[in-house]
Amino acid sequence: MQRKKIVILGNGISGTTAARFIRKLSNYEITIVSEETDHFFSRTALMYIYMGHMKYEHTKPYEDFFWKKNRLNLIRGRVKEIDFDNKNLLFDPDKKFDTIFPAPAELTYDYLILAVGSQPNRFNWPGQDLNGVNGLYSFQDLQYMEQYTEGIERGVIVGGGLIGVEMAEMMASRKIPVTFLVRESAFYSNNLPKEEAELISRHLKSHGIDLRLNTELKEITADEHGRCSGVITSKGDEVPCQFVGLTAGVHPNIDFLSNSGLQTDKGILVDEYLETNFKGVFAIGDCAQLKNPPEGRKPIEPVWYTGRIMGETAAHTICGKPQVYNPGIWFNSAKFFDIEYQVYGNVPPENPPEIKSIYWESENGKKSIRINYLKEEKCVTGFNLMGVRFRQEICEQWIAHKTPITEVLKNISAAAFDPELTSNPEKNLVKQYEIETGTKIPSTSTRGWGSALKVLRKLKNI
Amino acid sequence: MNDQSLSISNPTPFFTDIYQKIALTVAALTVVYIGLLIVGSDPLTSIASFWLITLSFTFASLLYTWRAYRNKSAGIKNDGVWFSSLIARGAIGWMVGIVFTTFYVLLYWYPSTLGLGMGADGSNTGLVAVFDPMSYWIKGKPASEWFMYGFFYSLAILVLGVKFFVKYRHNTYHKWRTVSVVFFQLAFAFTIPEILMGLNLPYNNFFNMWPLNYYFFFDWNINQMIEGGTLGIFMLVWGIALVLIISPVLAYFYGKRWYCSWVCGCGGLAETAGDPFRHLSDKSLKAWRIERWMVHLVLVFAVVMTAMVLYSYFSGNSKVLFLDSYDVRAWYGFLIGASFSGVIGVGFYPLMGNRVWCRFGCPAAAILGIQQRFFSRFRITTNKSQCISCGNCSTYCEMGIDVKWYAQRGQDIIRASCVGCGICAAVCPRGVLRLENGPGISQRATEQRVITVDGYQDN
Secondary structure, three states, X not given: OOOOEEEEEOOOHHHHHHHHHHHHHOOOEEEEEEOOOOOOOOHHHHHHHHOOOOOHHHHOOOOOHHHHHOOEEEEEOOEEEEEOOOOEEEEOOOOOXXXXXXXXXXXXXXXXXXXXXEEEOOOOOOOOOOEOEEOOOOHHHHHHHHHHOOOOOOEEEEOOOHHHHHHHHXXXXXXXXXXXXXXXXXXXXXXXXXXXXXXXXXXXXXXOOEEEOOOOEEEEEEOOOOEEEEEEEOOOOEEEOOEEEEOOOEEEOOHHHOOOOOOEOOOEEEOOOOEOOOOXXXXXXXXXXXXXXXXXXXXXXXXXXXXXXXXXXXXXXXXXXXXXXXXXXXXXXXEEOOEEEEEEEOOOOOOOOOEEEEEEEOOOOOOEEEEEEEOOOOEEEEEEEEOOOEOHHHHHHHHHOOOEHHHHHHOHHHHEOOOXXXXXXXXXXXXXXXXXXXXXXXXOOOOOHHHHHXXXXXXXXX | OOOOOHHHHOOOOOOOOHHHHHHHHHHHHHHXXXXXXXXXXXXXXXXXXXXXXXXXXXXXXXXXXXXXXXXXXXOOOOOOHHHOOOOOOOHHHHHHHHHHHHHHHHHHHOHHHHOOOOOHHHOOOHHHHHXXXXXXXXXXXXXXXXXXXXXXXXXXXXXXXHHHHHHOOOOHHHHHHHHHHHHHHHHHHHHHHHHHHHOOOOOOOOOOOOOOOOOOOOHHHHHHHHOOHHHHHHHHHHHHHHHHHHHHHHHHHHOOHHHHOOOOHHHHHHHHOOHHHHHHOOOOHHHHHHHHHHHHHHHHHHHHHHHHHHHHHHHOOOEEXXXXXXXXXXXXXXXXXXXXXXXXXXXXXXXXXXXXXXXXXXXXXXXXXXXXXXXXXXXXXXXXXXXXXXXXXXXXXXXXXXXXXXXXXXXXXXOOOOOOOOXXXXXXXXXXXXXXEOOOHHHHHHOOOOOOOOOHHHO
């Protein structure tokens, strides 16, 4: 019997995870196609290459021998067209790459996985296509930024999200002054509760970032060479600059799929098995849009972790173990200059009436802990952490088991994941709760793995 | 596409200000001055040269540290590491490597070129003579090349320990272990043995553990201890108990780190002076294979050599089979003691990272590694599926462990070579790693906690 041919479009975390699991579960022939780089690298680490923390080769999650050893064929090329009826990919012969994995003219498949990622949003701002105006998503975007920020006097960033703050940190590391235009009243406040958004806003300012809140981009001005020379904000201010970073979110990279018969909306529409309207064609990661997302989740979640879970899920379905996409309890993480951010569960920017928060912030304003819980049932629903590390396993289990807030606070130290010998910020949260509610919470757990294991065992036996 | 770091296109030296340039110049001029002392005669008095060297190194290091971190918020600051000529194997890095290596070659095999016993009546000249006044003050004897070396070594750990402390001031774990290595170096490795020597008592670094201290069981050392009264006997008993009881027990509870990154002098230098070079260690699978062969072969060599020496000691017979135990120990001293741990171990910092010796050669690390891998409660816990495979942990692992290979699978990390420095956990931008001690280590190590489909929840 002929081995089934799997083709994966995109060598990011989603596509690579799919490939790895298909290899674990089957003997299929697997080919990964990428236009971006020869090998999989960690997109989240692009900023560290610019900042000199790492070189490109350090950001590859697997050594180069990995692919051959696991019989994963790599191809570098641009797919011009997909013929879904004949299960065939056509490559663009005019697009040449300096690569050791040249593309053939075409490639047939039995199963196709589209893991083609996203593109930075451009909201038709005047001047958005000038030289020196770009987002940060791909390796090529990094090269672009490298080229266009050399020796400049100021960079402007548009859009207060996670990539925006990365770009700000990148330029700040090279002592390039940064102006940061944020539409909201505090940085990332469409995702973070007010206190945390303000905490991070203050932190950005302390790093010398010229943070302009409630401000949008109106226009990018040009110099005589067609390069950006400054921006005009919605408040009418002019900011001279030589580079503009567009970081107002991303959208699925699906332009090349239009008129192919593939059902799309903002992204590629998929069912709960991540399958598209063509049988045997799946879409995962940033480019996928769930027709029926799980409760409380968005149809498109362009996040590393969901991409990975989708890759694993699709691989199982393809290998004869049909699997409904179940991302589990939401989690995410980021780092804003010096402050790490972790979130577990549901932490909306504004609490609905049934949710209550217990929130503690350190005196220097660089650490905070928030735990959300239901007002009536008292069970915890989310954890939001700034500059403090918690154990994902325990937080998830607490949420999954609807553990009451008092029980959580009693054992809070078991969830602490900060380095040994550091002070215990979680104790301050307990004190805060005691003061706010007038109840006494006896501490029953210490820090460390032994204590964590006890709490986990107890939870899992319930 | 060009699979090369973009850093090549950014030749900008990473923002050393004028004061930092002055500091580096002072340090470089001091090295030149030391070179002049080696090739010529001392233009000043010994005591003046001593203070000149000591103070200018201290001044240079403190000035550099102050300027580097004065306006920087506490946190991980590895900006520009890979753009630096000195610490990213550029021309300056190679030059420093060559200077270090040359110094070690002279120190180990040609100490007379450093002025040892080259004056009238066998007194010191040149560089070694610079340390005579201090040596007389401490122990009433002229300096040896090892006194001089011990002083430089301790000074480096102290002043660059300050730099490390400031660099990681946001992290209490790093602050404490830096205080610890500085303390053990200054007190136990340098001052106490020198004072004991001055008192004509048996002398030893109490924490220089066999087989890193490969001469512990040499006849002259055993005799010195046996003939050294209560203190000597205590040293003998302590030295044996350290290897057989104290170290295994501590390694069981805390892992190899209790020694390698908290107490050991080699580790102390690596963690302070060597810290800027930590990312130069090779992370490839191939390097790991070489490491396992090499470090365990050195361990076998050390054990066999020691067994032969002890056999000769008790039997009075220097021939063991067809080998002379004195030849074997001489070869060990030359190949391992001098060439590997000294010349390569420190001289190659700017080329292969700061733990070349600890990783590929140290037999004590090999023993501790076996204990850590199979019998310890120490591990690095991965925070389930939070890893984003960015690579910072692996890049900054001085022991060349590909930490992210485990972290991105959601596995805990238990590797024989891990010295528990904790930098992987510190540089992780997502709070994924934690050094800790606790039960259930082996089961956890094989679990892959990023897998969602088959359900970790079911376990």
